[in-house]
Amino acid sequence: MATESQRSVTDAITRVRHALTKLKRSVGITEDQNNLMGAAFVAPNIIVFSAFLLGPVLYAFYISFQEWSILAGSGQWVGLTNYVTVLQPLPVSIENGGLSWNPEVFTDPATSLWWYSLKNTFVYAIGTVPLQIFGGLAVALMLDKRVRFKKTYRAAYFMPVMLSGAASAVMWRWFLAGDGVINGLLPTFLEHNWAGDPGTALGGVMLMAIWGGIGSNMIFFLAGLQNIPEELYEAARIDGASRWHRFRHVTWPNLGNTNFFVFVMAIISAFQVFGIALVFSEGGPVYSTTTSVLLIYQRAFEEGAFGEGAAMAFVLFLIIFTFSYYQYRYRDQAEVDY
Amino acid sequence: MARSDYEYPGYDRTGVGYWSKTTLLYAAVTAGALWMTLPFWWTLTTSLSATPTASAVSFIPAAPTLENFVTLWERPDIPLVRWFINTVIFAGAVTTFNLIFDSLAGYSLAKINFWGRDKLFLGFISTMMIPAMVTLIPVYLILTQLGWINTYQGLIAPLVANPLGIFLLRQHFKSLPSALGDAAKIDGCNEFQTFYKIYLPLAKPALATLGIFTFMGAWNNFQWPLIIANDTNMYTLPVALFAVRNQYFAEWGLMMAAALIIVAPVIVAFLAAQNYFIRGMSLSGMKG
Numbered sequence: 001m002a003t004e005s006q007r008s009v010t011d012a013i014t015r016v017r018h019a020l021t022k023l024k025r026s027v028g029i030t031e032d033q034n035n036l037m038g039a040a041f042v043a044p045n046i047i048v049f050s051a052f053l054l055g056p057v058l059y060a061f062y063i064s065f066q067e068w069s070i071l072a073g074s075g076q077w078v079g080l081t082n083y084v085t086v087l088q089p090l091p092v093s094i095e096n097g098g099l100s101w102n103p104e105v106f107t108d109p110a111t112s113l114w115w116y117s118l119k120n121t122f123v124y125a126i127g128t129v130p131l132q133i134f135g136g137l138a139v140a141l142m143l144d145k146r147v148r149f150k151k152t153y154r155a156a157y158f159m160p161v162m163l164s165g166a167a168s169a170v171m172w173r174w175f176l177a178g179d180g181v182i183n184g185l186l187p188t189f190l191e192h193n194w195a196g197d198p199g200t201a202l203g204g205v206m207l208m209a210i211w212g213g214i215g216s217n218m219i220f221f222l223a224g225l226q227n228i229p230e231e232l233y234e235a236a237r238i239d240g241a242s243r244w245h246r247f248r249h250v251t252w253p254n255l256g257n258t259n260f261f262v263f264v265m266a267i268i269s270a271f272q273v274f275g276i277a278l279v280f281s282e283g284g285p286v287y288s289t290t291t292s293v294l295l296i297y298q299r300a301f302e303e304g305a306f307g308e309g310a311a312m313a314f315v316l317f318l319i320i321f322t323f324s325y326y327q328y329r330y331r332d333q334a335e336v337d338y
Numbered sequence: 339m340a341r342s343d344y345e346y347p348g349y350d351r352t353g354v355g356y357w358s359k360t361t362l363l364y365a366a367v368t369a370g371a372l373w374m375t376l377p378f379w380w381t382l383t384t385s386l387s388a389t390p391t392a393s394a395v396s397f398i399p400a401a402p403t404l405e406n407f408v409t410l411w412e413r414p415d416i417p418l419v420r421w422f423i424n425t426v427i428f429a430g431a432v433t434t435f436n437l438i439f440d441s442l443a444g445y446s447l448a449k450i451n452f453w454g455r456d457k458l459f460l461g462f463i464s465t466m467m468i469p470a471m472v473t474l475i476p477v478y479l480i481l482t483q484l485g486w487i488n489t490y491q492g493l494i495a496p497l498v499a500n501p502l503g504i505f506l507l508r509q510h511f512k513s514l515p516s517a518l519g520d521a522a523k524i525d526g527c528n529e530f531q532t533f534y535k536i537y538l539p540l541a542k543p544a545l546a547t548l549g550i551f552t553f554m555g556a557w558n559n560f561q562w563p564l565i566i567a568n569d570t571n572m573y574t575l576p577v578a579l580f581a582v583r584n585q586y587f588a589e590w591g592l593m594m595a596a597a598l599i600i601v602a603p604v605i606v607a608f609l610a611a612q613n614y615f616i617r618g619m620s621l622s623g624m625k626g
Contacts, residue, residue, distance in 0.1 A: 028453065033452050034452055035452045035453050038452025039452065045442070045443040045499045045504065049462065049501075052496040055476075056477050057472055057476075059480070060476045063475060063476060063479070139370060142363060142367050145363070153367055153371050155612055156375050157370065157374050159605070160377075162554060162604045162605060164557070164560065164601065166558075166576035166580055166600070167558075170579055170583060170594075171594065172377070174593065180590075211374065215374065271469070272469055275561055275564075278580070293471050297565075306479065310476070313471045313474075314472065317468075317472050324467060
């Protein structure tokens with residue numbers, strides 16, 4: 001026989017059950033879901049990503065408002081000071097009521113290392129990304145055809161992809177040194193210390209990056225080309241399309257996904273270039289190869305200015321994010337057109 | 339492949355036009371291939387010259403010698419074996435953990451129906467947008483607090499899972515029929531057994547691809563070991579190359595020998611499993 005207290009306990013349990021079911025329904029949990037198992041399977045990854053990606057991003061934001069003393073090993077809240085230090089002087093200033101452009105921040109490392117490094121990064125990106133992509137596409141188009149020794153050629157183009165950035169930077173430094181291999185091939189009057197001259201050092205880094213980047217893009221484009229249905233080419237041919245027209249109206253639009261993927265990856269990695277510039281020339285001579293990430297590394301890990309490094313990293317993050325965002329936007333529109 | 343003209347009947351394969359076009363094509367492809375491979379040859383020839391100079395090593399070393407490799411081996415301040423072992427441990431552990439964690443997540447995101455699954459997947463994928471430099475500073479400071487600087491766990495822990503790997507394996511598990519899992523469950527398998535005994539063996543090609551690329555990426559990783567390993571004994575090969583570079587930048591033969599030691603294992607693996615490498619590369623990038 002159920003006593004009064006027992007009955008109230010059962011009532012309470014029923015009410016909690018009802019509430020739980022209601023709650024589940026309101027957040028969209030249905031009967032056939034296996035939430036416990038799902039949670040168990042993704043738990044390790046959630047822990048890793050929280051501990052080493054998401055948590056640190058928030059922590060980095062916090063650090064960027066702090067001034068670090070390397071001896072005490074701790075920071076002190078300084079508000080926006082780091083951001084002001086990094087961004088001053090601005091490339092635009094207000095003079096006599098109008099905006100005036102302030103180009104020396106990009107041309108003189110003594111005025112602002114940050115803007116100067118940003119200019120180096122943009123020069124690097126503009127110089128390498130198109131050549132890596134169109135070089136990769138050109139090679140893929142040539143090797144997609146019936147060429148003898150196709151596999152050997154593909155392997156040759158893929159070789160640099162497997163190379164460590166550090167190893168390739170050391171190699172290219174030697175090729176481009178004053179007594180290096182390239183000069184050995186050139187006639188005497190063209191000889192030059194390519195790696196040691198501020199005017200050509202960044203070009204050397206870019207040459208090496210293009211060399212290393214064509215192979216991976218070639219592979220992506222080869223895969224993309226193989227996914228284009230043959231019938232489209234047949235149809236175009238029957239309509240009398242020329243070689244150029246077949247490329248322009250069949251190959252190129254059908255590579256849409258590949259183009260997008262390759263382009264986004266190339267831009268993002270160009271903005272993060274660091275290791276090859278560090279090993280090639282440590283940012284020199286005269287800051288000519290100091291990219292933004294290299295500057296962040298030097299400020300934070302060599303000089304202990306973690307707060308300033310974090311502030312720079314966030315500014316760079318914003319730039320990369322803006323680029324990626326507009327690429328996504330552009331892609332959405334392009335798909336509507338197409 | 340019918341997209342090239344000469345697959346078609348009536349295509350003239352004898353005229354001057356055809357021959358000049360073909361010659362041009364081969365000339366272009368060969369020139370590019372030489373540009374890609376000559377640097378490796380120069381590295382080899384430089385490493386085989388005792389005192390390399392521009393004119394001496396361009397193509398064939400005048401007096402080939404193994405002196406540079408012997409020097410690397412014998413110098414007490416260059417613990418080459420230790421660095422090699424460090425790199426193997428680092429790359430091996432990172433690869434193993436990635437295969438385990440990424441396949442667990444990839445499977446659950448493809449085959450287990452749980453609340454918030456698709457949003458979680460989107461969350462994982464968007465972590466790829468975070469540039470490494472933003473997290474580098476805080477992760478370094480966190481690991482300093484833990485006392486993990488200059489340790490293997492410090493080197494390995496932040497790299498044990500990778501959103502791209504999760505993405506790749508999820509796509510692969512998705513492509514396998516769900517009926518297999520249903521049948522296994524009717525036969526009494528629980529979720530983990532279904533994953534481990536039925537689906538995982540079927541995902542071998544994707545696992546192998548991911549394994550190869552994770553290993554290669556970790557073997558060549560420069561940024562993370564550079565920051566976390568500042569004791570000579572904890573260097574991996576790329577970091578060691580950077581660290582000794584200032585002392586020996588004038589000794590190009592030695593530097594090229596060291597570069598070759600880093601590159602050689604990967605090149606040998608590549609040449610042995612060439613088709614697999616290239617197929618895996620396109621698979622990892624293009625699925626989806």
